[in-house]
Amino acid sequence: MKLLGKVAIVTGGAQGLGRGFAEGLLRKGAKVCICDINSATGLATIGSWNKEFGAGKSMFLKCDVTNHDQFEGVMKKVIKEFGGVDILVNNAGVNGEEPDTWRRTIQINMIGVIEGTMLASTYMDKTAGGRGGLVVNIASTAGLTPIFYAPVYAGSKYGVVGYTRSMAANPSARETGISYAALCPAFTNTQLFNKTHSAQKEIKDEILNQVSKVVTDTGIQTVADVVNGFLLLVEADSNNGTVMAVSKQKGIQYINKRRRKPQTNKL
Numbered sequence: 001m002k003l004l005g006k007v008a009i010v011t012g013g014a015q016g017l018g019r020g021f022a023e024g025l026l027r028k029g030a031k032v033c034i035c036d037i038n039s040a041t042g043l044a045t046i047g048s049w050n051k052e053f054g055a056g057k058s059m060f061l062k063c064d065v066t067n068h069d070q071f072e073g074v075m076k077k078v079i080k081e082f083g084g085v086d087i088l089v090n091n092a093g094v095n096g097e098e099p100d101t102w103r104r105t106i107q108i109n110m111i112g113v114i115e116g117t118m119l120a121s122t123y124m125d126k127t128a129g130g131r132g133g134l135v136v137n138i139a140s141t142a143g144l145t146p147i148f149y150a151p152v153y154a155g156s157k158y159g160v161v162g163y164t165r166s167m168a169a170n171p172s173a174r175e176t177g178i179s180y181a182a183l184c185p186a187f188t189n190t191q192l193f194n195k196t197h198s199a200q201k202e203i204k205d206e207i208l209n210q211v212s213k214v215v216t217d218t219g220i221q222t223v224a225d226v227v228n229g230f231l232l233l234v235e236a237d238s239n240n241g242t243v244m245a246v247s248k249q250k251g252i253q254y255i256n257k258r259r260r261k262p263q264t265n266k267l
C-alpha cells in the first residue's frame with residue numbers, strides 16, 4: 001500500500017513500539033490517530049509531532065481498547081476528522097502473569113485485538129462504504145514459540161497470530177478489500193520489556209539464569225528495527241495473511257511464506 005495521503009489508527013501509540021509505528025507512517029505522508037489510556041504521554045507525543053510534521057497530521061484520542069464504545073468512538077471520530085480509515089494497527093499490549101493481572105493481559109492483548117479487528121471489518125469494508133485497507137495485529141515471537149516464564153502472555157500472542165491468520169483465510173475478506181497481517185517482534189527496548197525484565201529480578205536465580213540466556217541469545221533490538229519491518233509489511237502490494245517476525249538475532253523473517261516447489265532439472 002502506498003502510504004502518502006492514507007489514514008491510520010495506532011492503538012497504544014503514546015509510547016514504545018506504537019509511537020514508532022505511528023511516526024513511521026507520518027514520515028511516509030499518512031495521517032495518524034494514536035489512541036491510548038495514557039493521555040499525558042499521548043498528548044505530549046502529539047505536541048512533538050505537531051512541531052515535526054505540522055498541525056493536523058496527527059491526533060490523540062483517549063481510549064481503552066477493551067471498551068467497545070470507546071473504540072467505536074475512535075473509528076467514528078477519525079472517519080469524521082480525516083475522511084476515512086485505511087490502516088488499523090492493534091498494538092496496545094501488556095504483560096501480567098499474576099493472579100490479579102493475568103485476566104487483564106488476555107483482555108487487552110487478545111480481546112482488545114479482536115474488538116479492533118471487528119470494528120475495522122465493519123468500518124473499512126468496501127462493500128459497506130469503507131475504503132478497504134489493512135489491519136496489522138501486533139503479536140510477538142512469544143506467539144510463535146513457547147515462553148516458559150510468561151505462559152499467559154504467550155497464550156494471548158498465539159491467539160493473536162491464530163486469529164489474524166483465520167481472518168485472512170476467510171474467502172470473503174477479498175471482496176471487503178481488507179487484508180489482515182500479524183507482526184511478531186522479539187525483545188525490543190521499550191517500557192514493557194524493561195518493566196518485565198526488572199520484575200524478573202524477584203524470581204529464583206536458576207530460572208533467572210535461563211531467562212537471561214534466552215534474552216542474551218535473542219538480543220534486544222531497537223524500536224527502529226521493528227518499524228523497518230512494519231513499513232515493509234504495510235507497503236507490500238500483497239500482505240493478506242502475512243506473519244512477519246523481527247528480531248535482533250534473525251532480522252526480518254516471513255513465517256508463513258509458501259515454500260517454492262523444489263526445482264527439478266528436466267533434461
Ligand SMILES: NC(=O)c1ccc[n+]([C@@H]2O[C@H](COP(=O)([O-])OP(=O)(O)OC[C@H]3O[C@@H](n4cnc5c(N)ncnc54)[C@H](O)[C@@H]3O)[C@@H](O)[C@H]2O)c1
Nearest residue numbers: 012016017036037064065092093140187188190191192193
Ligand atoms: N517490547 C517488546 O519486547 C515487545 C516484544 C514483542 C511484542 N511486543 C508487543 O508490542 C506492543 C507494544 O508494546 P511496547 O513494548 O511498545 O509497550 P509499552 O508499554 O511501551 O507501550 C504500550 C502502550 O499501550 C498502552 N496501553 C496499555 N493498555 C492499553 C489499553 N487497554 N488501551 C489502550 N492503550 C493501552 C500503554 O499506555 C502504552 O502507551 C504490545 O502489544 C506488546 O505485547 C513488545
